Amino acid sequence: MTSIATTLLLCTSLVAVDGDTARCKPSGQLLRLLGEGVAGEYGVDAPEIGSHAKCDKERKLALLAKRRLKELLSRPGIRVSWDGAVDATPKHRPLVNIYLPSGEEIGKKLLREGFAREWRKGKKVDWCNE
Secondary structure: OOOOOHHHHHHEEEEEEOOOEEEEEOOOEEEOOOOEEEEEEEEEEEOOOOHOOOOOOHHHHHHHHHHHHHHHHHHOEEEEEEEEOOOOOOOOOOOEEEEEOOOHHHHHHHHOOOOOOOEOOEEOOOOEEE
């Protein structure tokens, strides 16, 4: 059985799944952006895509966030950093920081540009009523 750490080492490319999740190719491992936050306490949250969205506004914002993440992930020289933390979902996605060649962390960039919001433990972002 291949470990998550081995899978991350074998990523040849990253593909945007939504505004805060990437897929490692060729393994298919899902990676959740942490935005230099603290696992389980705070990080970044992007709007939900497709049937997971609570309203049309969220669905539209999700497509914009995914498009922006896709643009950022397409740059050469991307670096993934993982300290071993995983999210609390059944998929146990690794919580990662992804850095641009400039050293800028992608989750923080998405926050600054308005494609994501700060996530805090116990607080839900309401994309429909903001």
